[in-house]
Amino acid sequence: MPKEEILLTPGQRIKPTVDTSLAINLVNKLYSLTVTSVTELNSYDDKNFHVICKATHENPWIDQIAEDGYVLKIMNSLDSRNTEIIQGQNQLMIFLNDNDLTCSHPVKNIKGAYYSLETLEEDKEKYAVRLLVYRPGILLCRATMTAELLRKVGSLAGNVDELLKKFHHPAYENHKTLWMLTSLPRLREFIYVIVNSEDRQLVVEVIEKFENDVLNRIDELDRGIIHGDLNEQNILVNENGKDIVAVIDFADTQKSCLVFELAIATCYMMLHAQDLAMGRHVLKGYQEVRDLNKMEKSILKVCICARFCQSLVLGVYTYLNDPQNEYLLITQKNGWKLLKKLWNMNDDEVREIWDLSY
Secondary structure, three states: OOHHHHOOOOOOOOOOOOOHHHHHHHHHHHHOOOEEEEEEEOOOOOEEEEEEEOOOOOOOOOOOOOOOOEEEEEOOHHHHOOHHHHHHHHHHHHHHHHOOOOEOEEEOOOOOOOOEEEEOOOOOOEEEEEEEEOOOOEEHHHOOOOHHHHHHHHHHHHHHHHHHHHOOOHHHOOOOOOOOHHHHHHHHHOHHHOOOHHHHHHHHHHHHHHHHHOHHHHHHOOEEEEOOOOOOOOEEEOOOOOOEEEEOOOOOOEEEEHHHHHHHHHHHHHHHHOOHHHHHHHHHHHHOOOOOOHHHHHHHHHHHHHHHHHHHHHHHHHHHHOOOOHHHHOOHHHHHHHHHHHHOOOHHHHHHHHOOOO
16 A cells, blocks of 8 residues: 555544553564563554563574563554555664664564564554564663764764665655655644644744745755654663664654754754754764755754654644653653744854854
């Protein structure tokens, strides 16, 4: 089924209903592993569980049980329909690990497959179920935001993009999701969830500027496969918080404009640091790996504002459908303030604050 036909629409509920008991049963049934502990992890539209398993098992595809455990991922009903991209994501993670970039790694189930489609209890939908090797580390959101750490985030973004220039999978050629920056115009369908009329108008202005300055010239931008969601919840650091040790969550990998990778990462790092000026360190690290051309520099502001808008609007929309999940409101705390401040900066102010010359 073409991806365009299965994009999220307003009012659609896609998150699977899974408790810890069902998670344990899925691991046992599909992977022949015995769970000794299970913890639910933060998630947006999927359900994720960290499971530790006994050393003894009957899975012929597993040589040794991972000491740090696994992540059981039950994908949302929408993404579960696109089995080609699931296969592509699995191959992409294997590729990155084989090329010395530590990230999630898929595990084969007892049938030798990296995923399966499962019906959950009384739910008629089918959900893709995967098991991934758990990567130990501290979430970046718990680390102190220093200039050096943010520079390393920028370098990470550049290195991921450079590595993925060597990776190809047909599933990425026509893959589309609502979270891609190229899908920003569809945000108009969801802005009704924003109560404040001035905030809604700001989102409309960003969409129009993005359409004019970016989408109308998108063929001029360098493209490749990107991670697509390098935020503070998807990067792991070591115990002292100084070095990046792993990258997780490849649900938003896509073939898109390379500058979007930088824009997304910079948006989230500034948001977490609560300081627009800290973005210059992310940009510096990225340009140590890949130079930005004049056009990419000129559209960086509107691309970052576009990501702010996606996170703010879709965060509220998803929370209305899942009001118990406070994780969905992370961006709301400081997001509007930073978006408005950045949007009102002129080109000279942007160049100065981020040390950009073009």
